[in-house]
Amino acid sequence: MRAATPALTVGRHRVDPPVVLAPMAGVTNAAFRTLCREQAEAAGTAGPSRNGKGAAPAAGLYVCEMITSRGLVEGDESTRRMLAFDPGEAVRSVQLYGVDPRYVGEATRILCGEYDVSHVDLNFGCPVPKVTRKGGGAVLPWKRGLLDAILRAAVEAARPYGVPVTMKTRKGIDDDHLTYLDAGRIAEQAGCAAIALHGRTAAQHYSGEADWDAIGALVAHVGIPVLGNGDIWEAADAVRMVEHSGCAGVVVGRGCLGRPWLFRDLATVFAGEPATVLPALGEVSRVMRRHVGLLVEDMGEDRACREFRKHVSWYLKGFAVRQHLRSALALVSTLAELDALLAELDADQPFPQAALGLPRGRQGSPRPVTLPAGWLSDRDGVGADLAAAEVGISGG
Template structure:
């Protein structure tokens, strides 16, 4: 059984701890990335914290919504952005803008999103079926980023469904195109977030390519991350839903990869303090009105398993000012112990398997290079 890696190298970029915060739409904004970064820094470590996904066309056309997403905290010295696109030229232009104008240190390309509005246009997890197109997009991105010394990686899934697997071809194409690494979510698009992630597929991809492979899927605790790299040989892990309402998971991950595994079990009072800090950061970056609205979605994740009453939860999920938040948080029992039953359990969206929405005739030609449906400049999702 191989020893767990202690760092991660992506081209010219070295990451202290082999842990990546997965880009999640509406979640991994500057405030949340800062919150997670602060937790790692308590252990004297840092990972890679990826901005929520933006569209290449939106960036190239200077779409206002897209540009507002490209905000970084003052302590983010390593800027990482995930880019979505189906047009090689637009992806290349967007990569050049990110490197030249925003000073990013890492670009990740999204080929794993399972959301129907993305896959029905041939994007996200549907795109690797078109091997030629995948190669062109990766080559344009790498060519644009290389003069700046910025590594390009890609994230994908096993395939569209069990009958249309793409991950091994995608790994080969990523390597041939000059990508610094590939991240694999061990589910198909059809699975969405249901069922269990197939870590065996991650191990198979590790054996198939020479570039680093990052494993993604079902990392709920730091021990899961260690077990994944030990079982698969992955160079690192990508953590998504497991950190929802638990930014301190990154503290545990830093300790685990440093050989000092621990499990942070905050009291409800400590959780309330984290909630307040999260809301405060959102308000700093977005203004109080929008920041409070953005915070609402996080309440149920932070309070999962705690005994806080339904009425208080509903009120917290409707806050409009920090003063209101302070008043409501004061009603929580600060001494309540962390609910152990919440450990190791899925968080966030799960859903059920479904038929994948695809463009007409998409599966007829796996070597095609055309996407006939126009990419929407304002379409965003962090798949």
């Protein structure tokens, strides 16, 4: 048996297992976060403080879908609607995107003061051309002065509430324009509680393999906890990443799409025990039903069924399921229809082991990063008006 991996500290939060559900636009709403957290809690790997010695640690951090600071400050309805939390979410964790220190500061104050949010993560990892073309997302850390100003604005606004601020970023624009080591130093000096690194450049998008050596280099470079991110498909990968890089915790995205039980495995392996949950199709079907049930509580039956459709192929990946049944599930519109279709699945079909360890979700191919004119010639950026980099963005 391996030794247990220590809990992660993010400001006032003790996080055990040291695992973060990656913010994923269109995925990590309250229902999905609850589904994943329930799985981690089901592992039953209680830390010492659950035996009465102080506050219970959080069984992972489950970050809300990204919201834009401008949308929040300007009272945009759809932005505010995304700030829904399950009563069981002891740590309300939200990812904020912004390019202007004033808006990011004000949005952070609103999150902490009006929504009782207790962890704010700032997104500097988005590689989408419509964002980078305007200087936002993964290319913003090139402007060291502006990055510093944004981080400080958030940290200052969160301080009276005792709320930790973290940053999430990529390695840089491309291999010739790396920013992560500077960003780590700036985040530490600005008072951030941790930094998460997705080991790819913006130019890579989701292609190739995440560079775990870069995560190790960041660990060696900064004095705040580093969270490693990229290509954790199984719980064993998370342990390997920690051993390889020395990171204090891991951020898991695509690996849990259609597999929320990955969080149970993560809790078990970080407690030092071997584990791979291999649910038969009947158990997968019960998790699917729970997922939709949670969505219904938040958004009503009609929207919940529509929202669930994109998850169907992820849940069924690798299982032998007839095409007409897959297609019908991916078009489901009522709970009654869902129940009837789930009943048609072969409950005894074992988990397809061949699907283990394989990439899922976005992959894509590398492409040159579109930048604003003259972007690379200045490293400061303070006072730049990047407002257009905040219009119509939705994660990534």
